[in-house]
Amino acid sequence: MAQQIKMHLLVCGGTGCRASESDQIQASLEHELKVHGLENEAKVVTTGCFGFCEKGPIVKVIPDNTFYVQVKPGDAREIVEEHVIKGRKVERLLYTDPENKEHVADSKHMGFYRKQIRIALRNCGFIDPENVDEYLARDGYQALGKVLSEMTPEDAIKIIKDSGLRGRGGGGFPTGLKWEITRKSVAEKKYVVCNADEGDPGAFMDRSILEGDPHVVLEAMAICGFAIGADAGLIYIRAEYPLAIKRLKIAIDQARNYGLLGNDILGTGFNFDIELRYGAGAFVCGEETALIHSMEGSRGEPTFKPPFPSVEGYLGKPTNVNNVETFANIPPIINKGSEWFAAIGTARAKGTKVFALAGKINNVGLIEVPMGTTLREVIFEIGGGIKDGKKFKAVQTGGPSGGCLTEKHLDIPIEYDTLIAAGSMMGSGGMIVMDEDDCMVSVAKYYLDFTVEESCGKCSPCRIGNKRLHEILETITKGQGTMEDLSKLKNLSHVIKDTSLCGLGQTSPNPVLSTMENFWDEYISHVVDKKCTSGVCKSLMRYVIIPENCIGCMACARNCPVNCITGERKQVHFIDQDTCIKCGTCLEKCKFNAIAII
Amino acid sequence: MTKIKSLAELKLKKEELEKKLNLREKSNEPDKYIQIKVGMATSGIASGAKVVMDFLIEELNKRGIDAVVTQTGDMGYCYAEPTIEVKRPGEDPIVFGYVDLKKADEIIEKYLKNGELVEGIIPVNYESIDE
Numbered sequence: 128m129a130q131q132i133k134m135h136l137l138v139c140g141g142t143g144c145r146a147s148e149s150d151q152i153q154a155s156l157e158h159e160l161k162v163h164g165l166e167n168e169a170k171v172v173t174t175g176c177f178g179f180c181e182k183g184p185i186v187k188v189i190p191d192n193t194f195y196v197q198v199k200p201g202d203a204r205e206i207v208e209e210h211v212i213k214g215r216k217v218e219r220l221l222y223t224d225p226e227n228k229e230h231v232a233d234s235k236h237m238g239f240y241r242k243q244i245r246i247a248l249r250n251c252g253f254i255d256p257e258n259v260d261e262y263l264a265r266d267g268y269q270a271l272g273k274v275l276s277e278m279t280p281e282d283a284i285k286i287i288k289d290s291g292l293r294g295r296g297g298g299g300f301p302t303g304l305k306w307e308i309t310r311k312s313v314a315e316k317k318y319v320v321c322n323a324d325e326g327d328p329g330a331f332m333d334r335s336i337l338e339g340d341p342h343v344v345l346e347a348m349a350i351c352g353f354a355i356g357a358d359a360g361l362i363y364i365r366a367e368y369p370l371a372i373k374r375l376k377i378a379i380d381q382a383r384n385y386g387l388l389g390n391d392i393l394g395t396g397f398n399f400d401i402e403l404r405y406g407a408g409a410f411v412c413g414e415e416t417a418l419i420h421s422m423e424g425s426r427g428e429p430t431f432k433p434p435f436p437s438v439e440g441y442l443g444k445p446t447n448v449n450n451v452e453t454f455a456n457i458p459p460i461i462n463k464g465s466e467w468f469a470a471i472g473t474a475r476a477k478g479t480k481v482f483a484l485a486g487k488i489n490n491v492g493l494i495e496v497p498m499g500t501t502l503r504e505v506i507f508e509i510g511g512g513i514k515d516g517k518k519f520k521a522v523q524t525g526g527p528s529g530g531c532l533t534e535k536h537l538d539i540p541i542e543y544d545t546l547i548a549a550g551s552m553m554g555s556g557g558m559i560v561m562d563e564d565d566c567m568v569s570v571a572k573y574y575l576d577f578t579v580e581e582s583c584g585k586c587s588p589c590r591i592g593n594k595r596l597h598e599i600l601e602t603i604t605k606g607q608g609t610m611e612d613l614s615k616l617k618n619l620s621h622v623i624k625d626t627s628l629c630g631l632g633q634t635s636p637n638p639v640l641s642t643m644e645n646f647w648d649e650y651i652s653h654v655v656d657k658k659c660t661s662g663v664c665k666s667l668m669r670y671v672i673i674p675e676n677c678i679g680c681m682a683c684a685r686n687c688p689v690n691c692i693t694g695e696r697k698q699v700h701f702i703d704q705d706t707c708i709k710c711g712t713c714l715e716k717c718k719f720n721a722i723a724i725i
Numbered sequence: 726m727t728k729i730k731s732l733a734e735l736k737l738k739k740e741e742l743e744k745k746l747n748l749r750e751k752s753n754e755p756d757k758y759i760q761i762k763v764g765m766a767t768s769g770i771a772s773g774a775k776v777v778m779d780f781l782i783e784e785l786n787k788r789g790i791d792a793v794v795t796q797t798g799d800m801g802y803c804y805a806e807p808t809i810e811v812k813r814p815g816e817d818p819i820v821f822g823y824v825d826l827k828k829a830d831e832i833i834e835k836y837l838k839n840g841e842l843v844e845g846i847i848p849v850n851y852e853s854i855d856e
Contacts, residue, residue, distance in 0.1 A: 133779075133794065135748055189749050189752045190748050190755070190795050191795045192839060202785065213767075214764075214795070214797045215766075235755075260742050263738055263739055265743075269739065273732070275732070277732075280749075387729065393729060393730065393734075393735060544831070630796070
């Protein structure tokens with residue numbers, strides 16, 4: 128009897144797990160299978176991201192769905208000898224439920240996955256992204272075939288319009304409408320552009336899709352090309368995503384070999400091909416006009432809209448720009464119909480959204496939830512709550528263009544409009560969670576750091592205004608701020624928003640405005656009381672000895688790196704404020720609660 | 726690679742390729758399928774569990790029955806090896822003992838296809854905590 132493959136060992140090959148040696152895990156597993164003569168019974172498959180990055184590298188065993196976490200190359204032998212040969216799960220590598228401390232044997236029972244619906248990420252962590260056959264086996268290129276053989280471009284646009292899909296890159300513009308406008312622009316040449324210039328700090332949604340399921344983007348771009356009447360596609364991707372670039376190149380080659388890109392696709396006479404364009408990682412190039420200029424070889428600077436790219440874009444031709452995640456939704460919508468998609472989500476926002484969870488949250492990772500899911504569900508159920516049992520303070524959505532939401536916003540459903548109404552925005556999907564130890568003035572300053580760095584400098588409100596905002600925040604965190612500074616901060620923020628040329632400047636003051644709105648008392652305590660309650664702003668902190676508690680053990684003085692603590696044995700000690708660098712070592716070393724921060 | 730020249734060819738190609746991913750597709754929704762666990766501890770392997778498992782996978786495939794076949798550790802019925810646990814969708818699992826190839830064939834034909842019970846059932850005397 129011929130041996131059959133009865134087991135698949137899926138190894139995460141995303142950038143995160145790769146950085147923790149997942150490629151060596153894969154090699155070790157293959158080696159162990161060979162040593163035990165099992166290479167015809169079990170197969171090792173490299174997949175894209177599973178999303179549960181917090182506990183990577185991940186190895187998932189199929190068909191029993193065993194989910195191994197934090198696997199090391201040295202664990203390969205035990206997995207093969209115990210699990211593959213004897214069918215016994217390796218207990219110590221299973222995920223432990225943080226609530227009841229029990230091992231969770233398979234991914235179906237993990238709180239992290241229970242509330243998720245995966246459309247854009249449906250193939251990530253399931254197929255080998257470097258093998259087009261696995262994509263084809265999961266309905267790959269069927270949507271393209273259907274559109275080319277059975278539909279008119281108008282039919283295809285109608286399906287996308289009816290589905291209610293809106294741009295997932297940040298703007299939230301209706302995708303079908305964008306396609307329709309580009310279709311109606313008359314020109315002998317048009318372009319489809321995929322915006323893969325993901326730049327928000329902490330965001331890795333697009334990277335994971337490109338690394339885990341590159342063909343879905345190629346297929347969607349070809350569908351878009353047919354719909355708008357274009358034969359050329361360009362993917363603008365940042366050069367700092369080498370793995371995504373490598374997998375895209377492999378995918379493009381494979382698609383060409385099968386005739387799914389190139390001339391006369393599937394015998395329908397439709398021609399479409401895709402090329403890559405590399406960006407240098409400038410945040411502003413995620414803005415579509417700046418992106419187009421960068422692709423043309425000019426400076427990555429935005430220009431005034433209109434004309435919109437759908438009328439006059441790349442090389443002056445009508446250009447349809449969509450983001451990676453938006454494209455990843457297209458083939459499933461064509462295959463399953465607009466009603467199917469429109470039934471997911473809420474009345475005003477259809478489908479799902481991918482979020483990258485980061486910050487002080489237990490389950491850092493990549494998730495996809497239906498629109499309308501609440502922030503509470505995302506942070507506390509899927510995200511597993513706040514690290515180290517600390518108190519939730521705020522969640523920052525929308526990256527440097529978004530804002531901070533607080534406890535009182537936790538139960539609002541996640542939709543484009545509700546987030547804007549709450550003073551933040553959907554953005555591309557970064558979600559950074561903050562706990563009680565975070566100082567909101569410093570958080571605002573951090574985002575301004577980023578914007579000042581990333582402003583292209585073309586318009587003065589953004590170039591000069593953001594710099595001034597940053598300086599005022601700096602003054603406040605140093606304890607030198609005045610009430611007048613606070614009103615300047617607010618005024619200037621509105622001026623920058625109203626007068627900047629592009630989305631970068633129009634949104635860059637948002638972190639300042641939303642933290643002022645929601646955490647006004649923190650600003651006040653920095654300015655009036657000269658205190659940072661979270662203990663982040665070092666200039667506002669003083670470490671002092673509480674004489675009643677100090678027994679003169681000398682532990683603080685011995686460990687102080689700058690020798691600023693003086694005092695005899697068994698005598699009350701003293702901290703010299705001028706020399707103190709506020710490192711906190713004394714507080715850590717004191718066993719008698721004799722050190723306080725004031 | 727030969728080029729795919731039409732939607733019909735693409736569909737054929739998909740049918741041919743999806744078999745290779747079958748294992749993963751099924752494990753995505755295991756409760757929809759018949760689940761068979763083969764006891765593959767030392768005592769099970771010594772009495773031929775591996776041959777039985779290969780037989781099951783091969784024959785289920787040939788006879789067009791969608792099932793998820795996994796191996797498991799010692800089920801505790803060492804006297805009755807090889808043992809297999811069979812769970813039809815929506816039903817309680819049943820454990821069969823002394824499963825040789827002939828018995829496996831009978832289980833497929835009678836129990837899996839028609840729900841007809843066959844000789845060799847071991848009364849379940851424990852509850853599994855992971856259910």
